[in-house]
Amino acid sequence: MRRIKLSEGGGGEETWSLIKELFLKHFNNPVLASLEDSALLPAPSRIAFTTDAFTVKPIFFKGGDIGKLAVAGTVNDLAVMGAKPLYMSLSFIVEEGFPYQSLERIVESIAKTAEEVGVMVVAGDTKVVQAGHADGLFIVASGIGEVVYPGLSCRRIEEGDAVIVSGPVGDHGACVLAQREGFEFEGDFGSDCQPLWDLVDTLLRSGVEVHAIRDPTRGGLSAVLYEWAYASGVSFLVEEERVPVRDEVLGVCEFLGLEPYHLACEGRVLISVRAEDAERALEVLKSHPNGREAGIIAYAVRADRKPTVVLRTLYHVERLLEPPAGELLPRIC
Numbered sequence: 001m002r003r004i005k006l007s008e009g010g011g012g013e014e015t016w017s018l019i020k021e022l023f024l025k026h027f028n029n030p031v032l033a034s035l036e037d038s039a040l041l042p043a044p045s046r047i048a049f050t051t052d053a054f055t056v057k058p059i060f061f062k063g064g065d066i067g068k069l070a071v072a073g074t075v076n077d078l079a080v081m082g083a084k085p086l087y088m089s090l091s092f093i094v095e096e097g098f099p100y101q102s103l104e105r106i107v108e109s110i111a112k113t114a115e116e117v118g119v120m121v122v123a124g125d126t127k128v129v130q131a132g133h134a135d136g137l138f139i140v141a142s143g144i145g146e147v148v149y150p151g152l153s154c155r156r157i158e159e160g161d162a163v164i165v166s167g168p169v170g171d172h173g174a175c176v177l178a179q180r181e182g183f184e185f186e187g188d189f190g191s192d193c194q195p196l197w198d199l200v201d202t203l204l205r206s207g208v209e210v211h212a213i214r215d216p217t218r219g220g221l222s223a224v225l226y227e228w229a230y231a232s233g234v235s236f237l238v239e240e241e242r243v244p245v246r247d248e249v250l251g252v253c254e255f256l257g258l259e260p261y262h263l264a265c266e267g268r269v270l271i272s273v274r275a276e277d278a279e280r281a282l283e284v285l286k287s288h289p290n291g292r293e294a295g296i297i298a299y300a301v302r303a304d305r306k307p308t309v310v311l312r313t314l315y316h317v318e319r320l321l322e323p324p325a326g327e328l329l330p331r332i333c
Contacts, residue, residue, distance in 0.1 A: 002100035009094065009128025022104060023124060026111040031087075031122040039122040041087055044146040048083035050074060051142040057331040059106070059136055061179050063172075063190030064266075066139055067106035069333060071113040072266055073217065074143035075195040080213040080269060082149030082204060085197055088114065089123035089142045095134035103137070117195045119143070149204045154272075156211040157232040162278035163298035164271045166199065166291045167192065168244040169221050173263030174252040176332055183255075189248045192267035199290045200269065208281045209274040216270055217333055219324040221261040222309065224270050225298070226323045229307035236309045238298040238321060261311075262324045264332050272300070 007014045024033060031039050052073050059066045075085045090110070094103065114121055171192040178185065196215070204210060216224045221243070225236045238261075245260045253260045267290070273281045278296055285291030311321040 004094050004098045004100060004128055006096045006128050009126055022107055026107045027121040029120055046147040048078050048081045048145045048147050050077040054139045055331050056333050058179055061176050061191055063175060064193035065106055065109050067109035068113045069193050069266060070139045070141040071110055072193050072195045074141045075117050075119060075197055076215040078143050078145035079197040079200040080215055082152045083145030083147045085117055085119040085143055085145045087122045087144045088119050090121060091125045091140040093134050093138040094128050095136050096128055096131045098136055117197055152212055154212045154228045154231040157228055157234060157272045157300055159234050159300050159302055160275045161211060161272045161300040162275050162296050164281055164294055165297050166269045166285055167293040168246050169265055170245060170249040170260045170263030172266040173329055173332055174249040177329055178252050185248050192265055194267035196269055196290060199288050202288050203284050206284045208277045210271060212272040214270050216265045216268060218264050220263045222321050223324050225309045229309060233303060233307055234300040235303040235307050236298045237301050238311045240311055240313050242295055242297045244293055244295055261321060
């Protein structure tokens with residue numbers, strides 16, 4: 001089995017061979033193929049720019065891998081700002097001895113996911129570090145998108161807004177954690193990892209008045225709602241019976257003493273819309289393959305003292321939905 005050598009990150013002949021045989025093979029486009037120190041790009045008048053690092057463990061998980069996650073995470077961070085994803089850069093930090101076959105599988109996954117979205121990989125870098133210094137593979141990704149729908153901001157959220165989630169929460173966090181700990185599930189339960197630009201574009205093109213969109217990654221549903229509350233000055237009342245959570249996610253949470261609303265999603269969005277447009281927004285989302293399980297789960301309400309998030313349980317008892325604290329699930333994305 002071929003394994004990555006330290007010399008393949010040294011900038012010499014071995015590095016050039018790796019670039020040519022692997023990265024250019026799968027990311028071939030005129031911008032990247034020029035192999036300049038910077039990509040020269042035609043840019044629209046207003047752009048969104050994002051960057052993120054991906055260190056998920058395990059690298060391959062049911063429903064995705066670190067490569068698909070890097071594309072989905074980057075695309076979704078642009079999409080929730082109303083930006084059509086255009087370009088990506090990727091930096092690979094590879095541990096010496098990492099299987100070449102696994103690296104190629106990840107690169108193929110990136111290429112496939114990027115092609116589905118219509119985003120172009122235009123720049124990149126590869127570093128190889130000594131064995132024991134990177135735990136396999138880390139990926140740093142940046143993305144540029146054209147702002148097609150300006151004005152989305154959590155500061156636009158106002159009392160009375162409805163909050164919609166595009167699908168069940170916690171799938172990614174539960175899947176990765178379960179696989180890491182050796183739990184097994186029957187059926188096709190896996191990560192929700194997927195790019196969501198097409199879903200967001202479909203919603204925003206419908207004319208629904210959307211105030212804010214966010215993807216609930218680390219910290220999950222709870223983290224987003226608290227960020228929104230602090231930024232907008234309103235509180236949120238969440239109806240537990242309306243929040244879609246799969247039985248498998250509830251099982252993991254019950255076994256490990258976790259809160260499903262703290263688990264990461266990598267293929268869901270939270271949407272704050274004007275209350276009068278909530279049903280129409282829900283109808284549009286449910287018409288899309290990635291939004292068929294969408295639901296209205298909360299409303300923005302007046303903050304009595306300071307903004308907070310309250311959960312109305314199945315027994316109609318209200319309790320604070322605590323924000324995430326500490327490092328609940330390391331290496332989840």
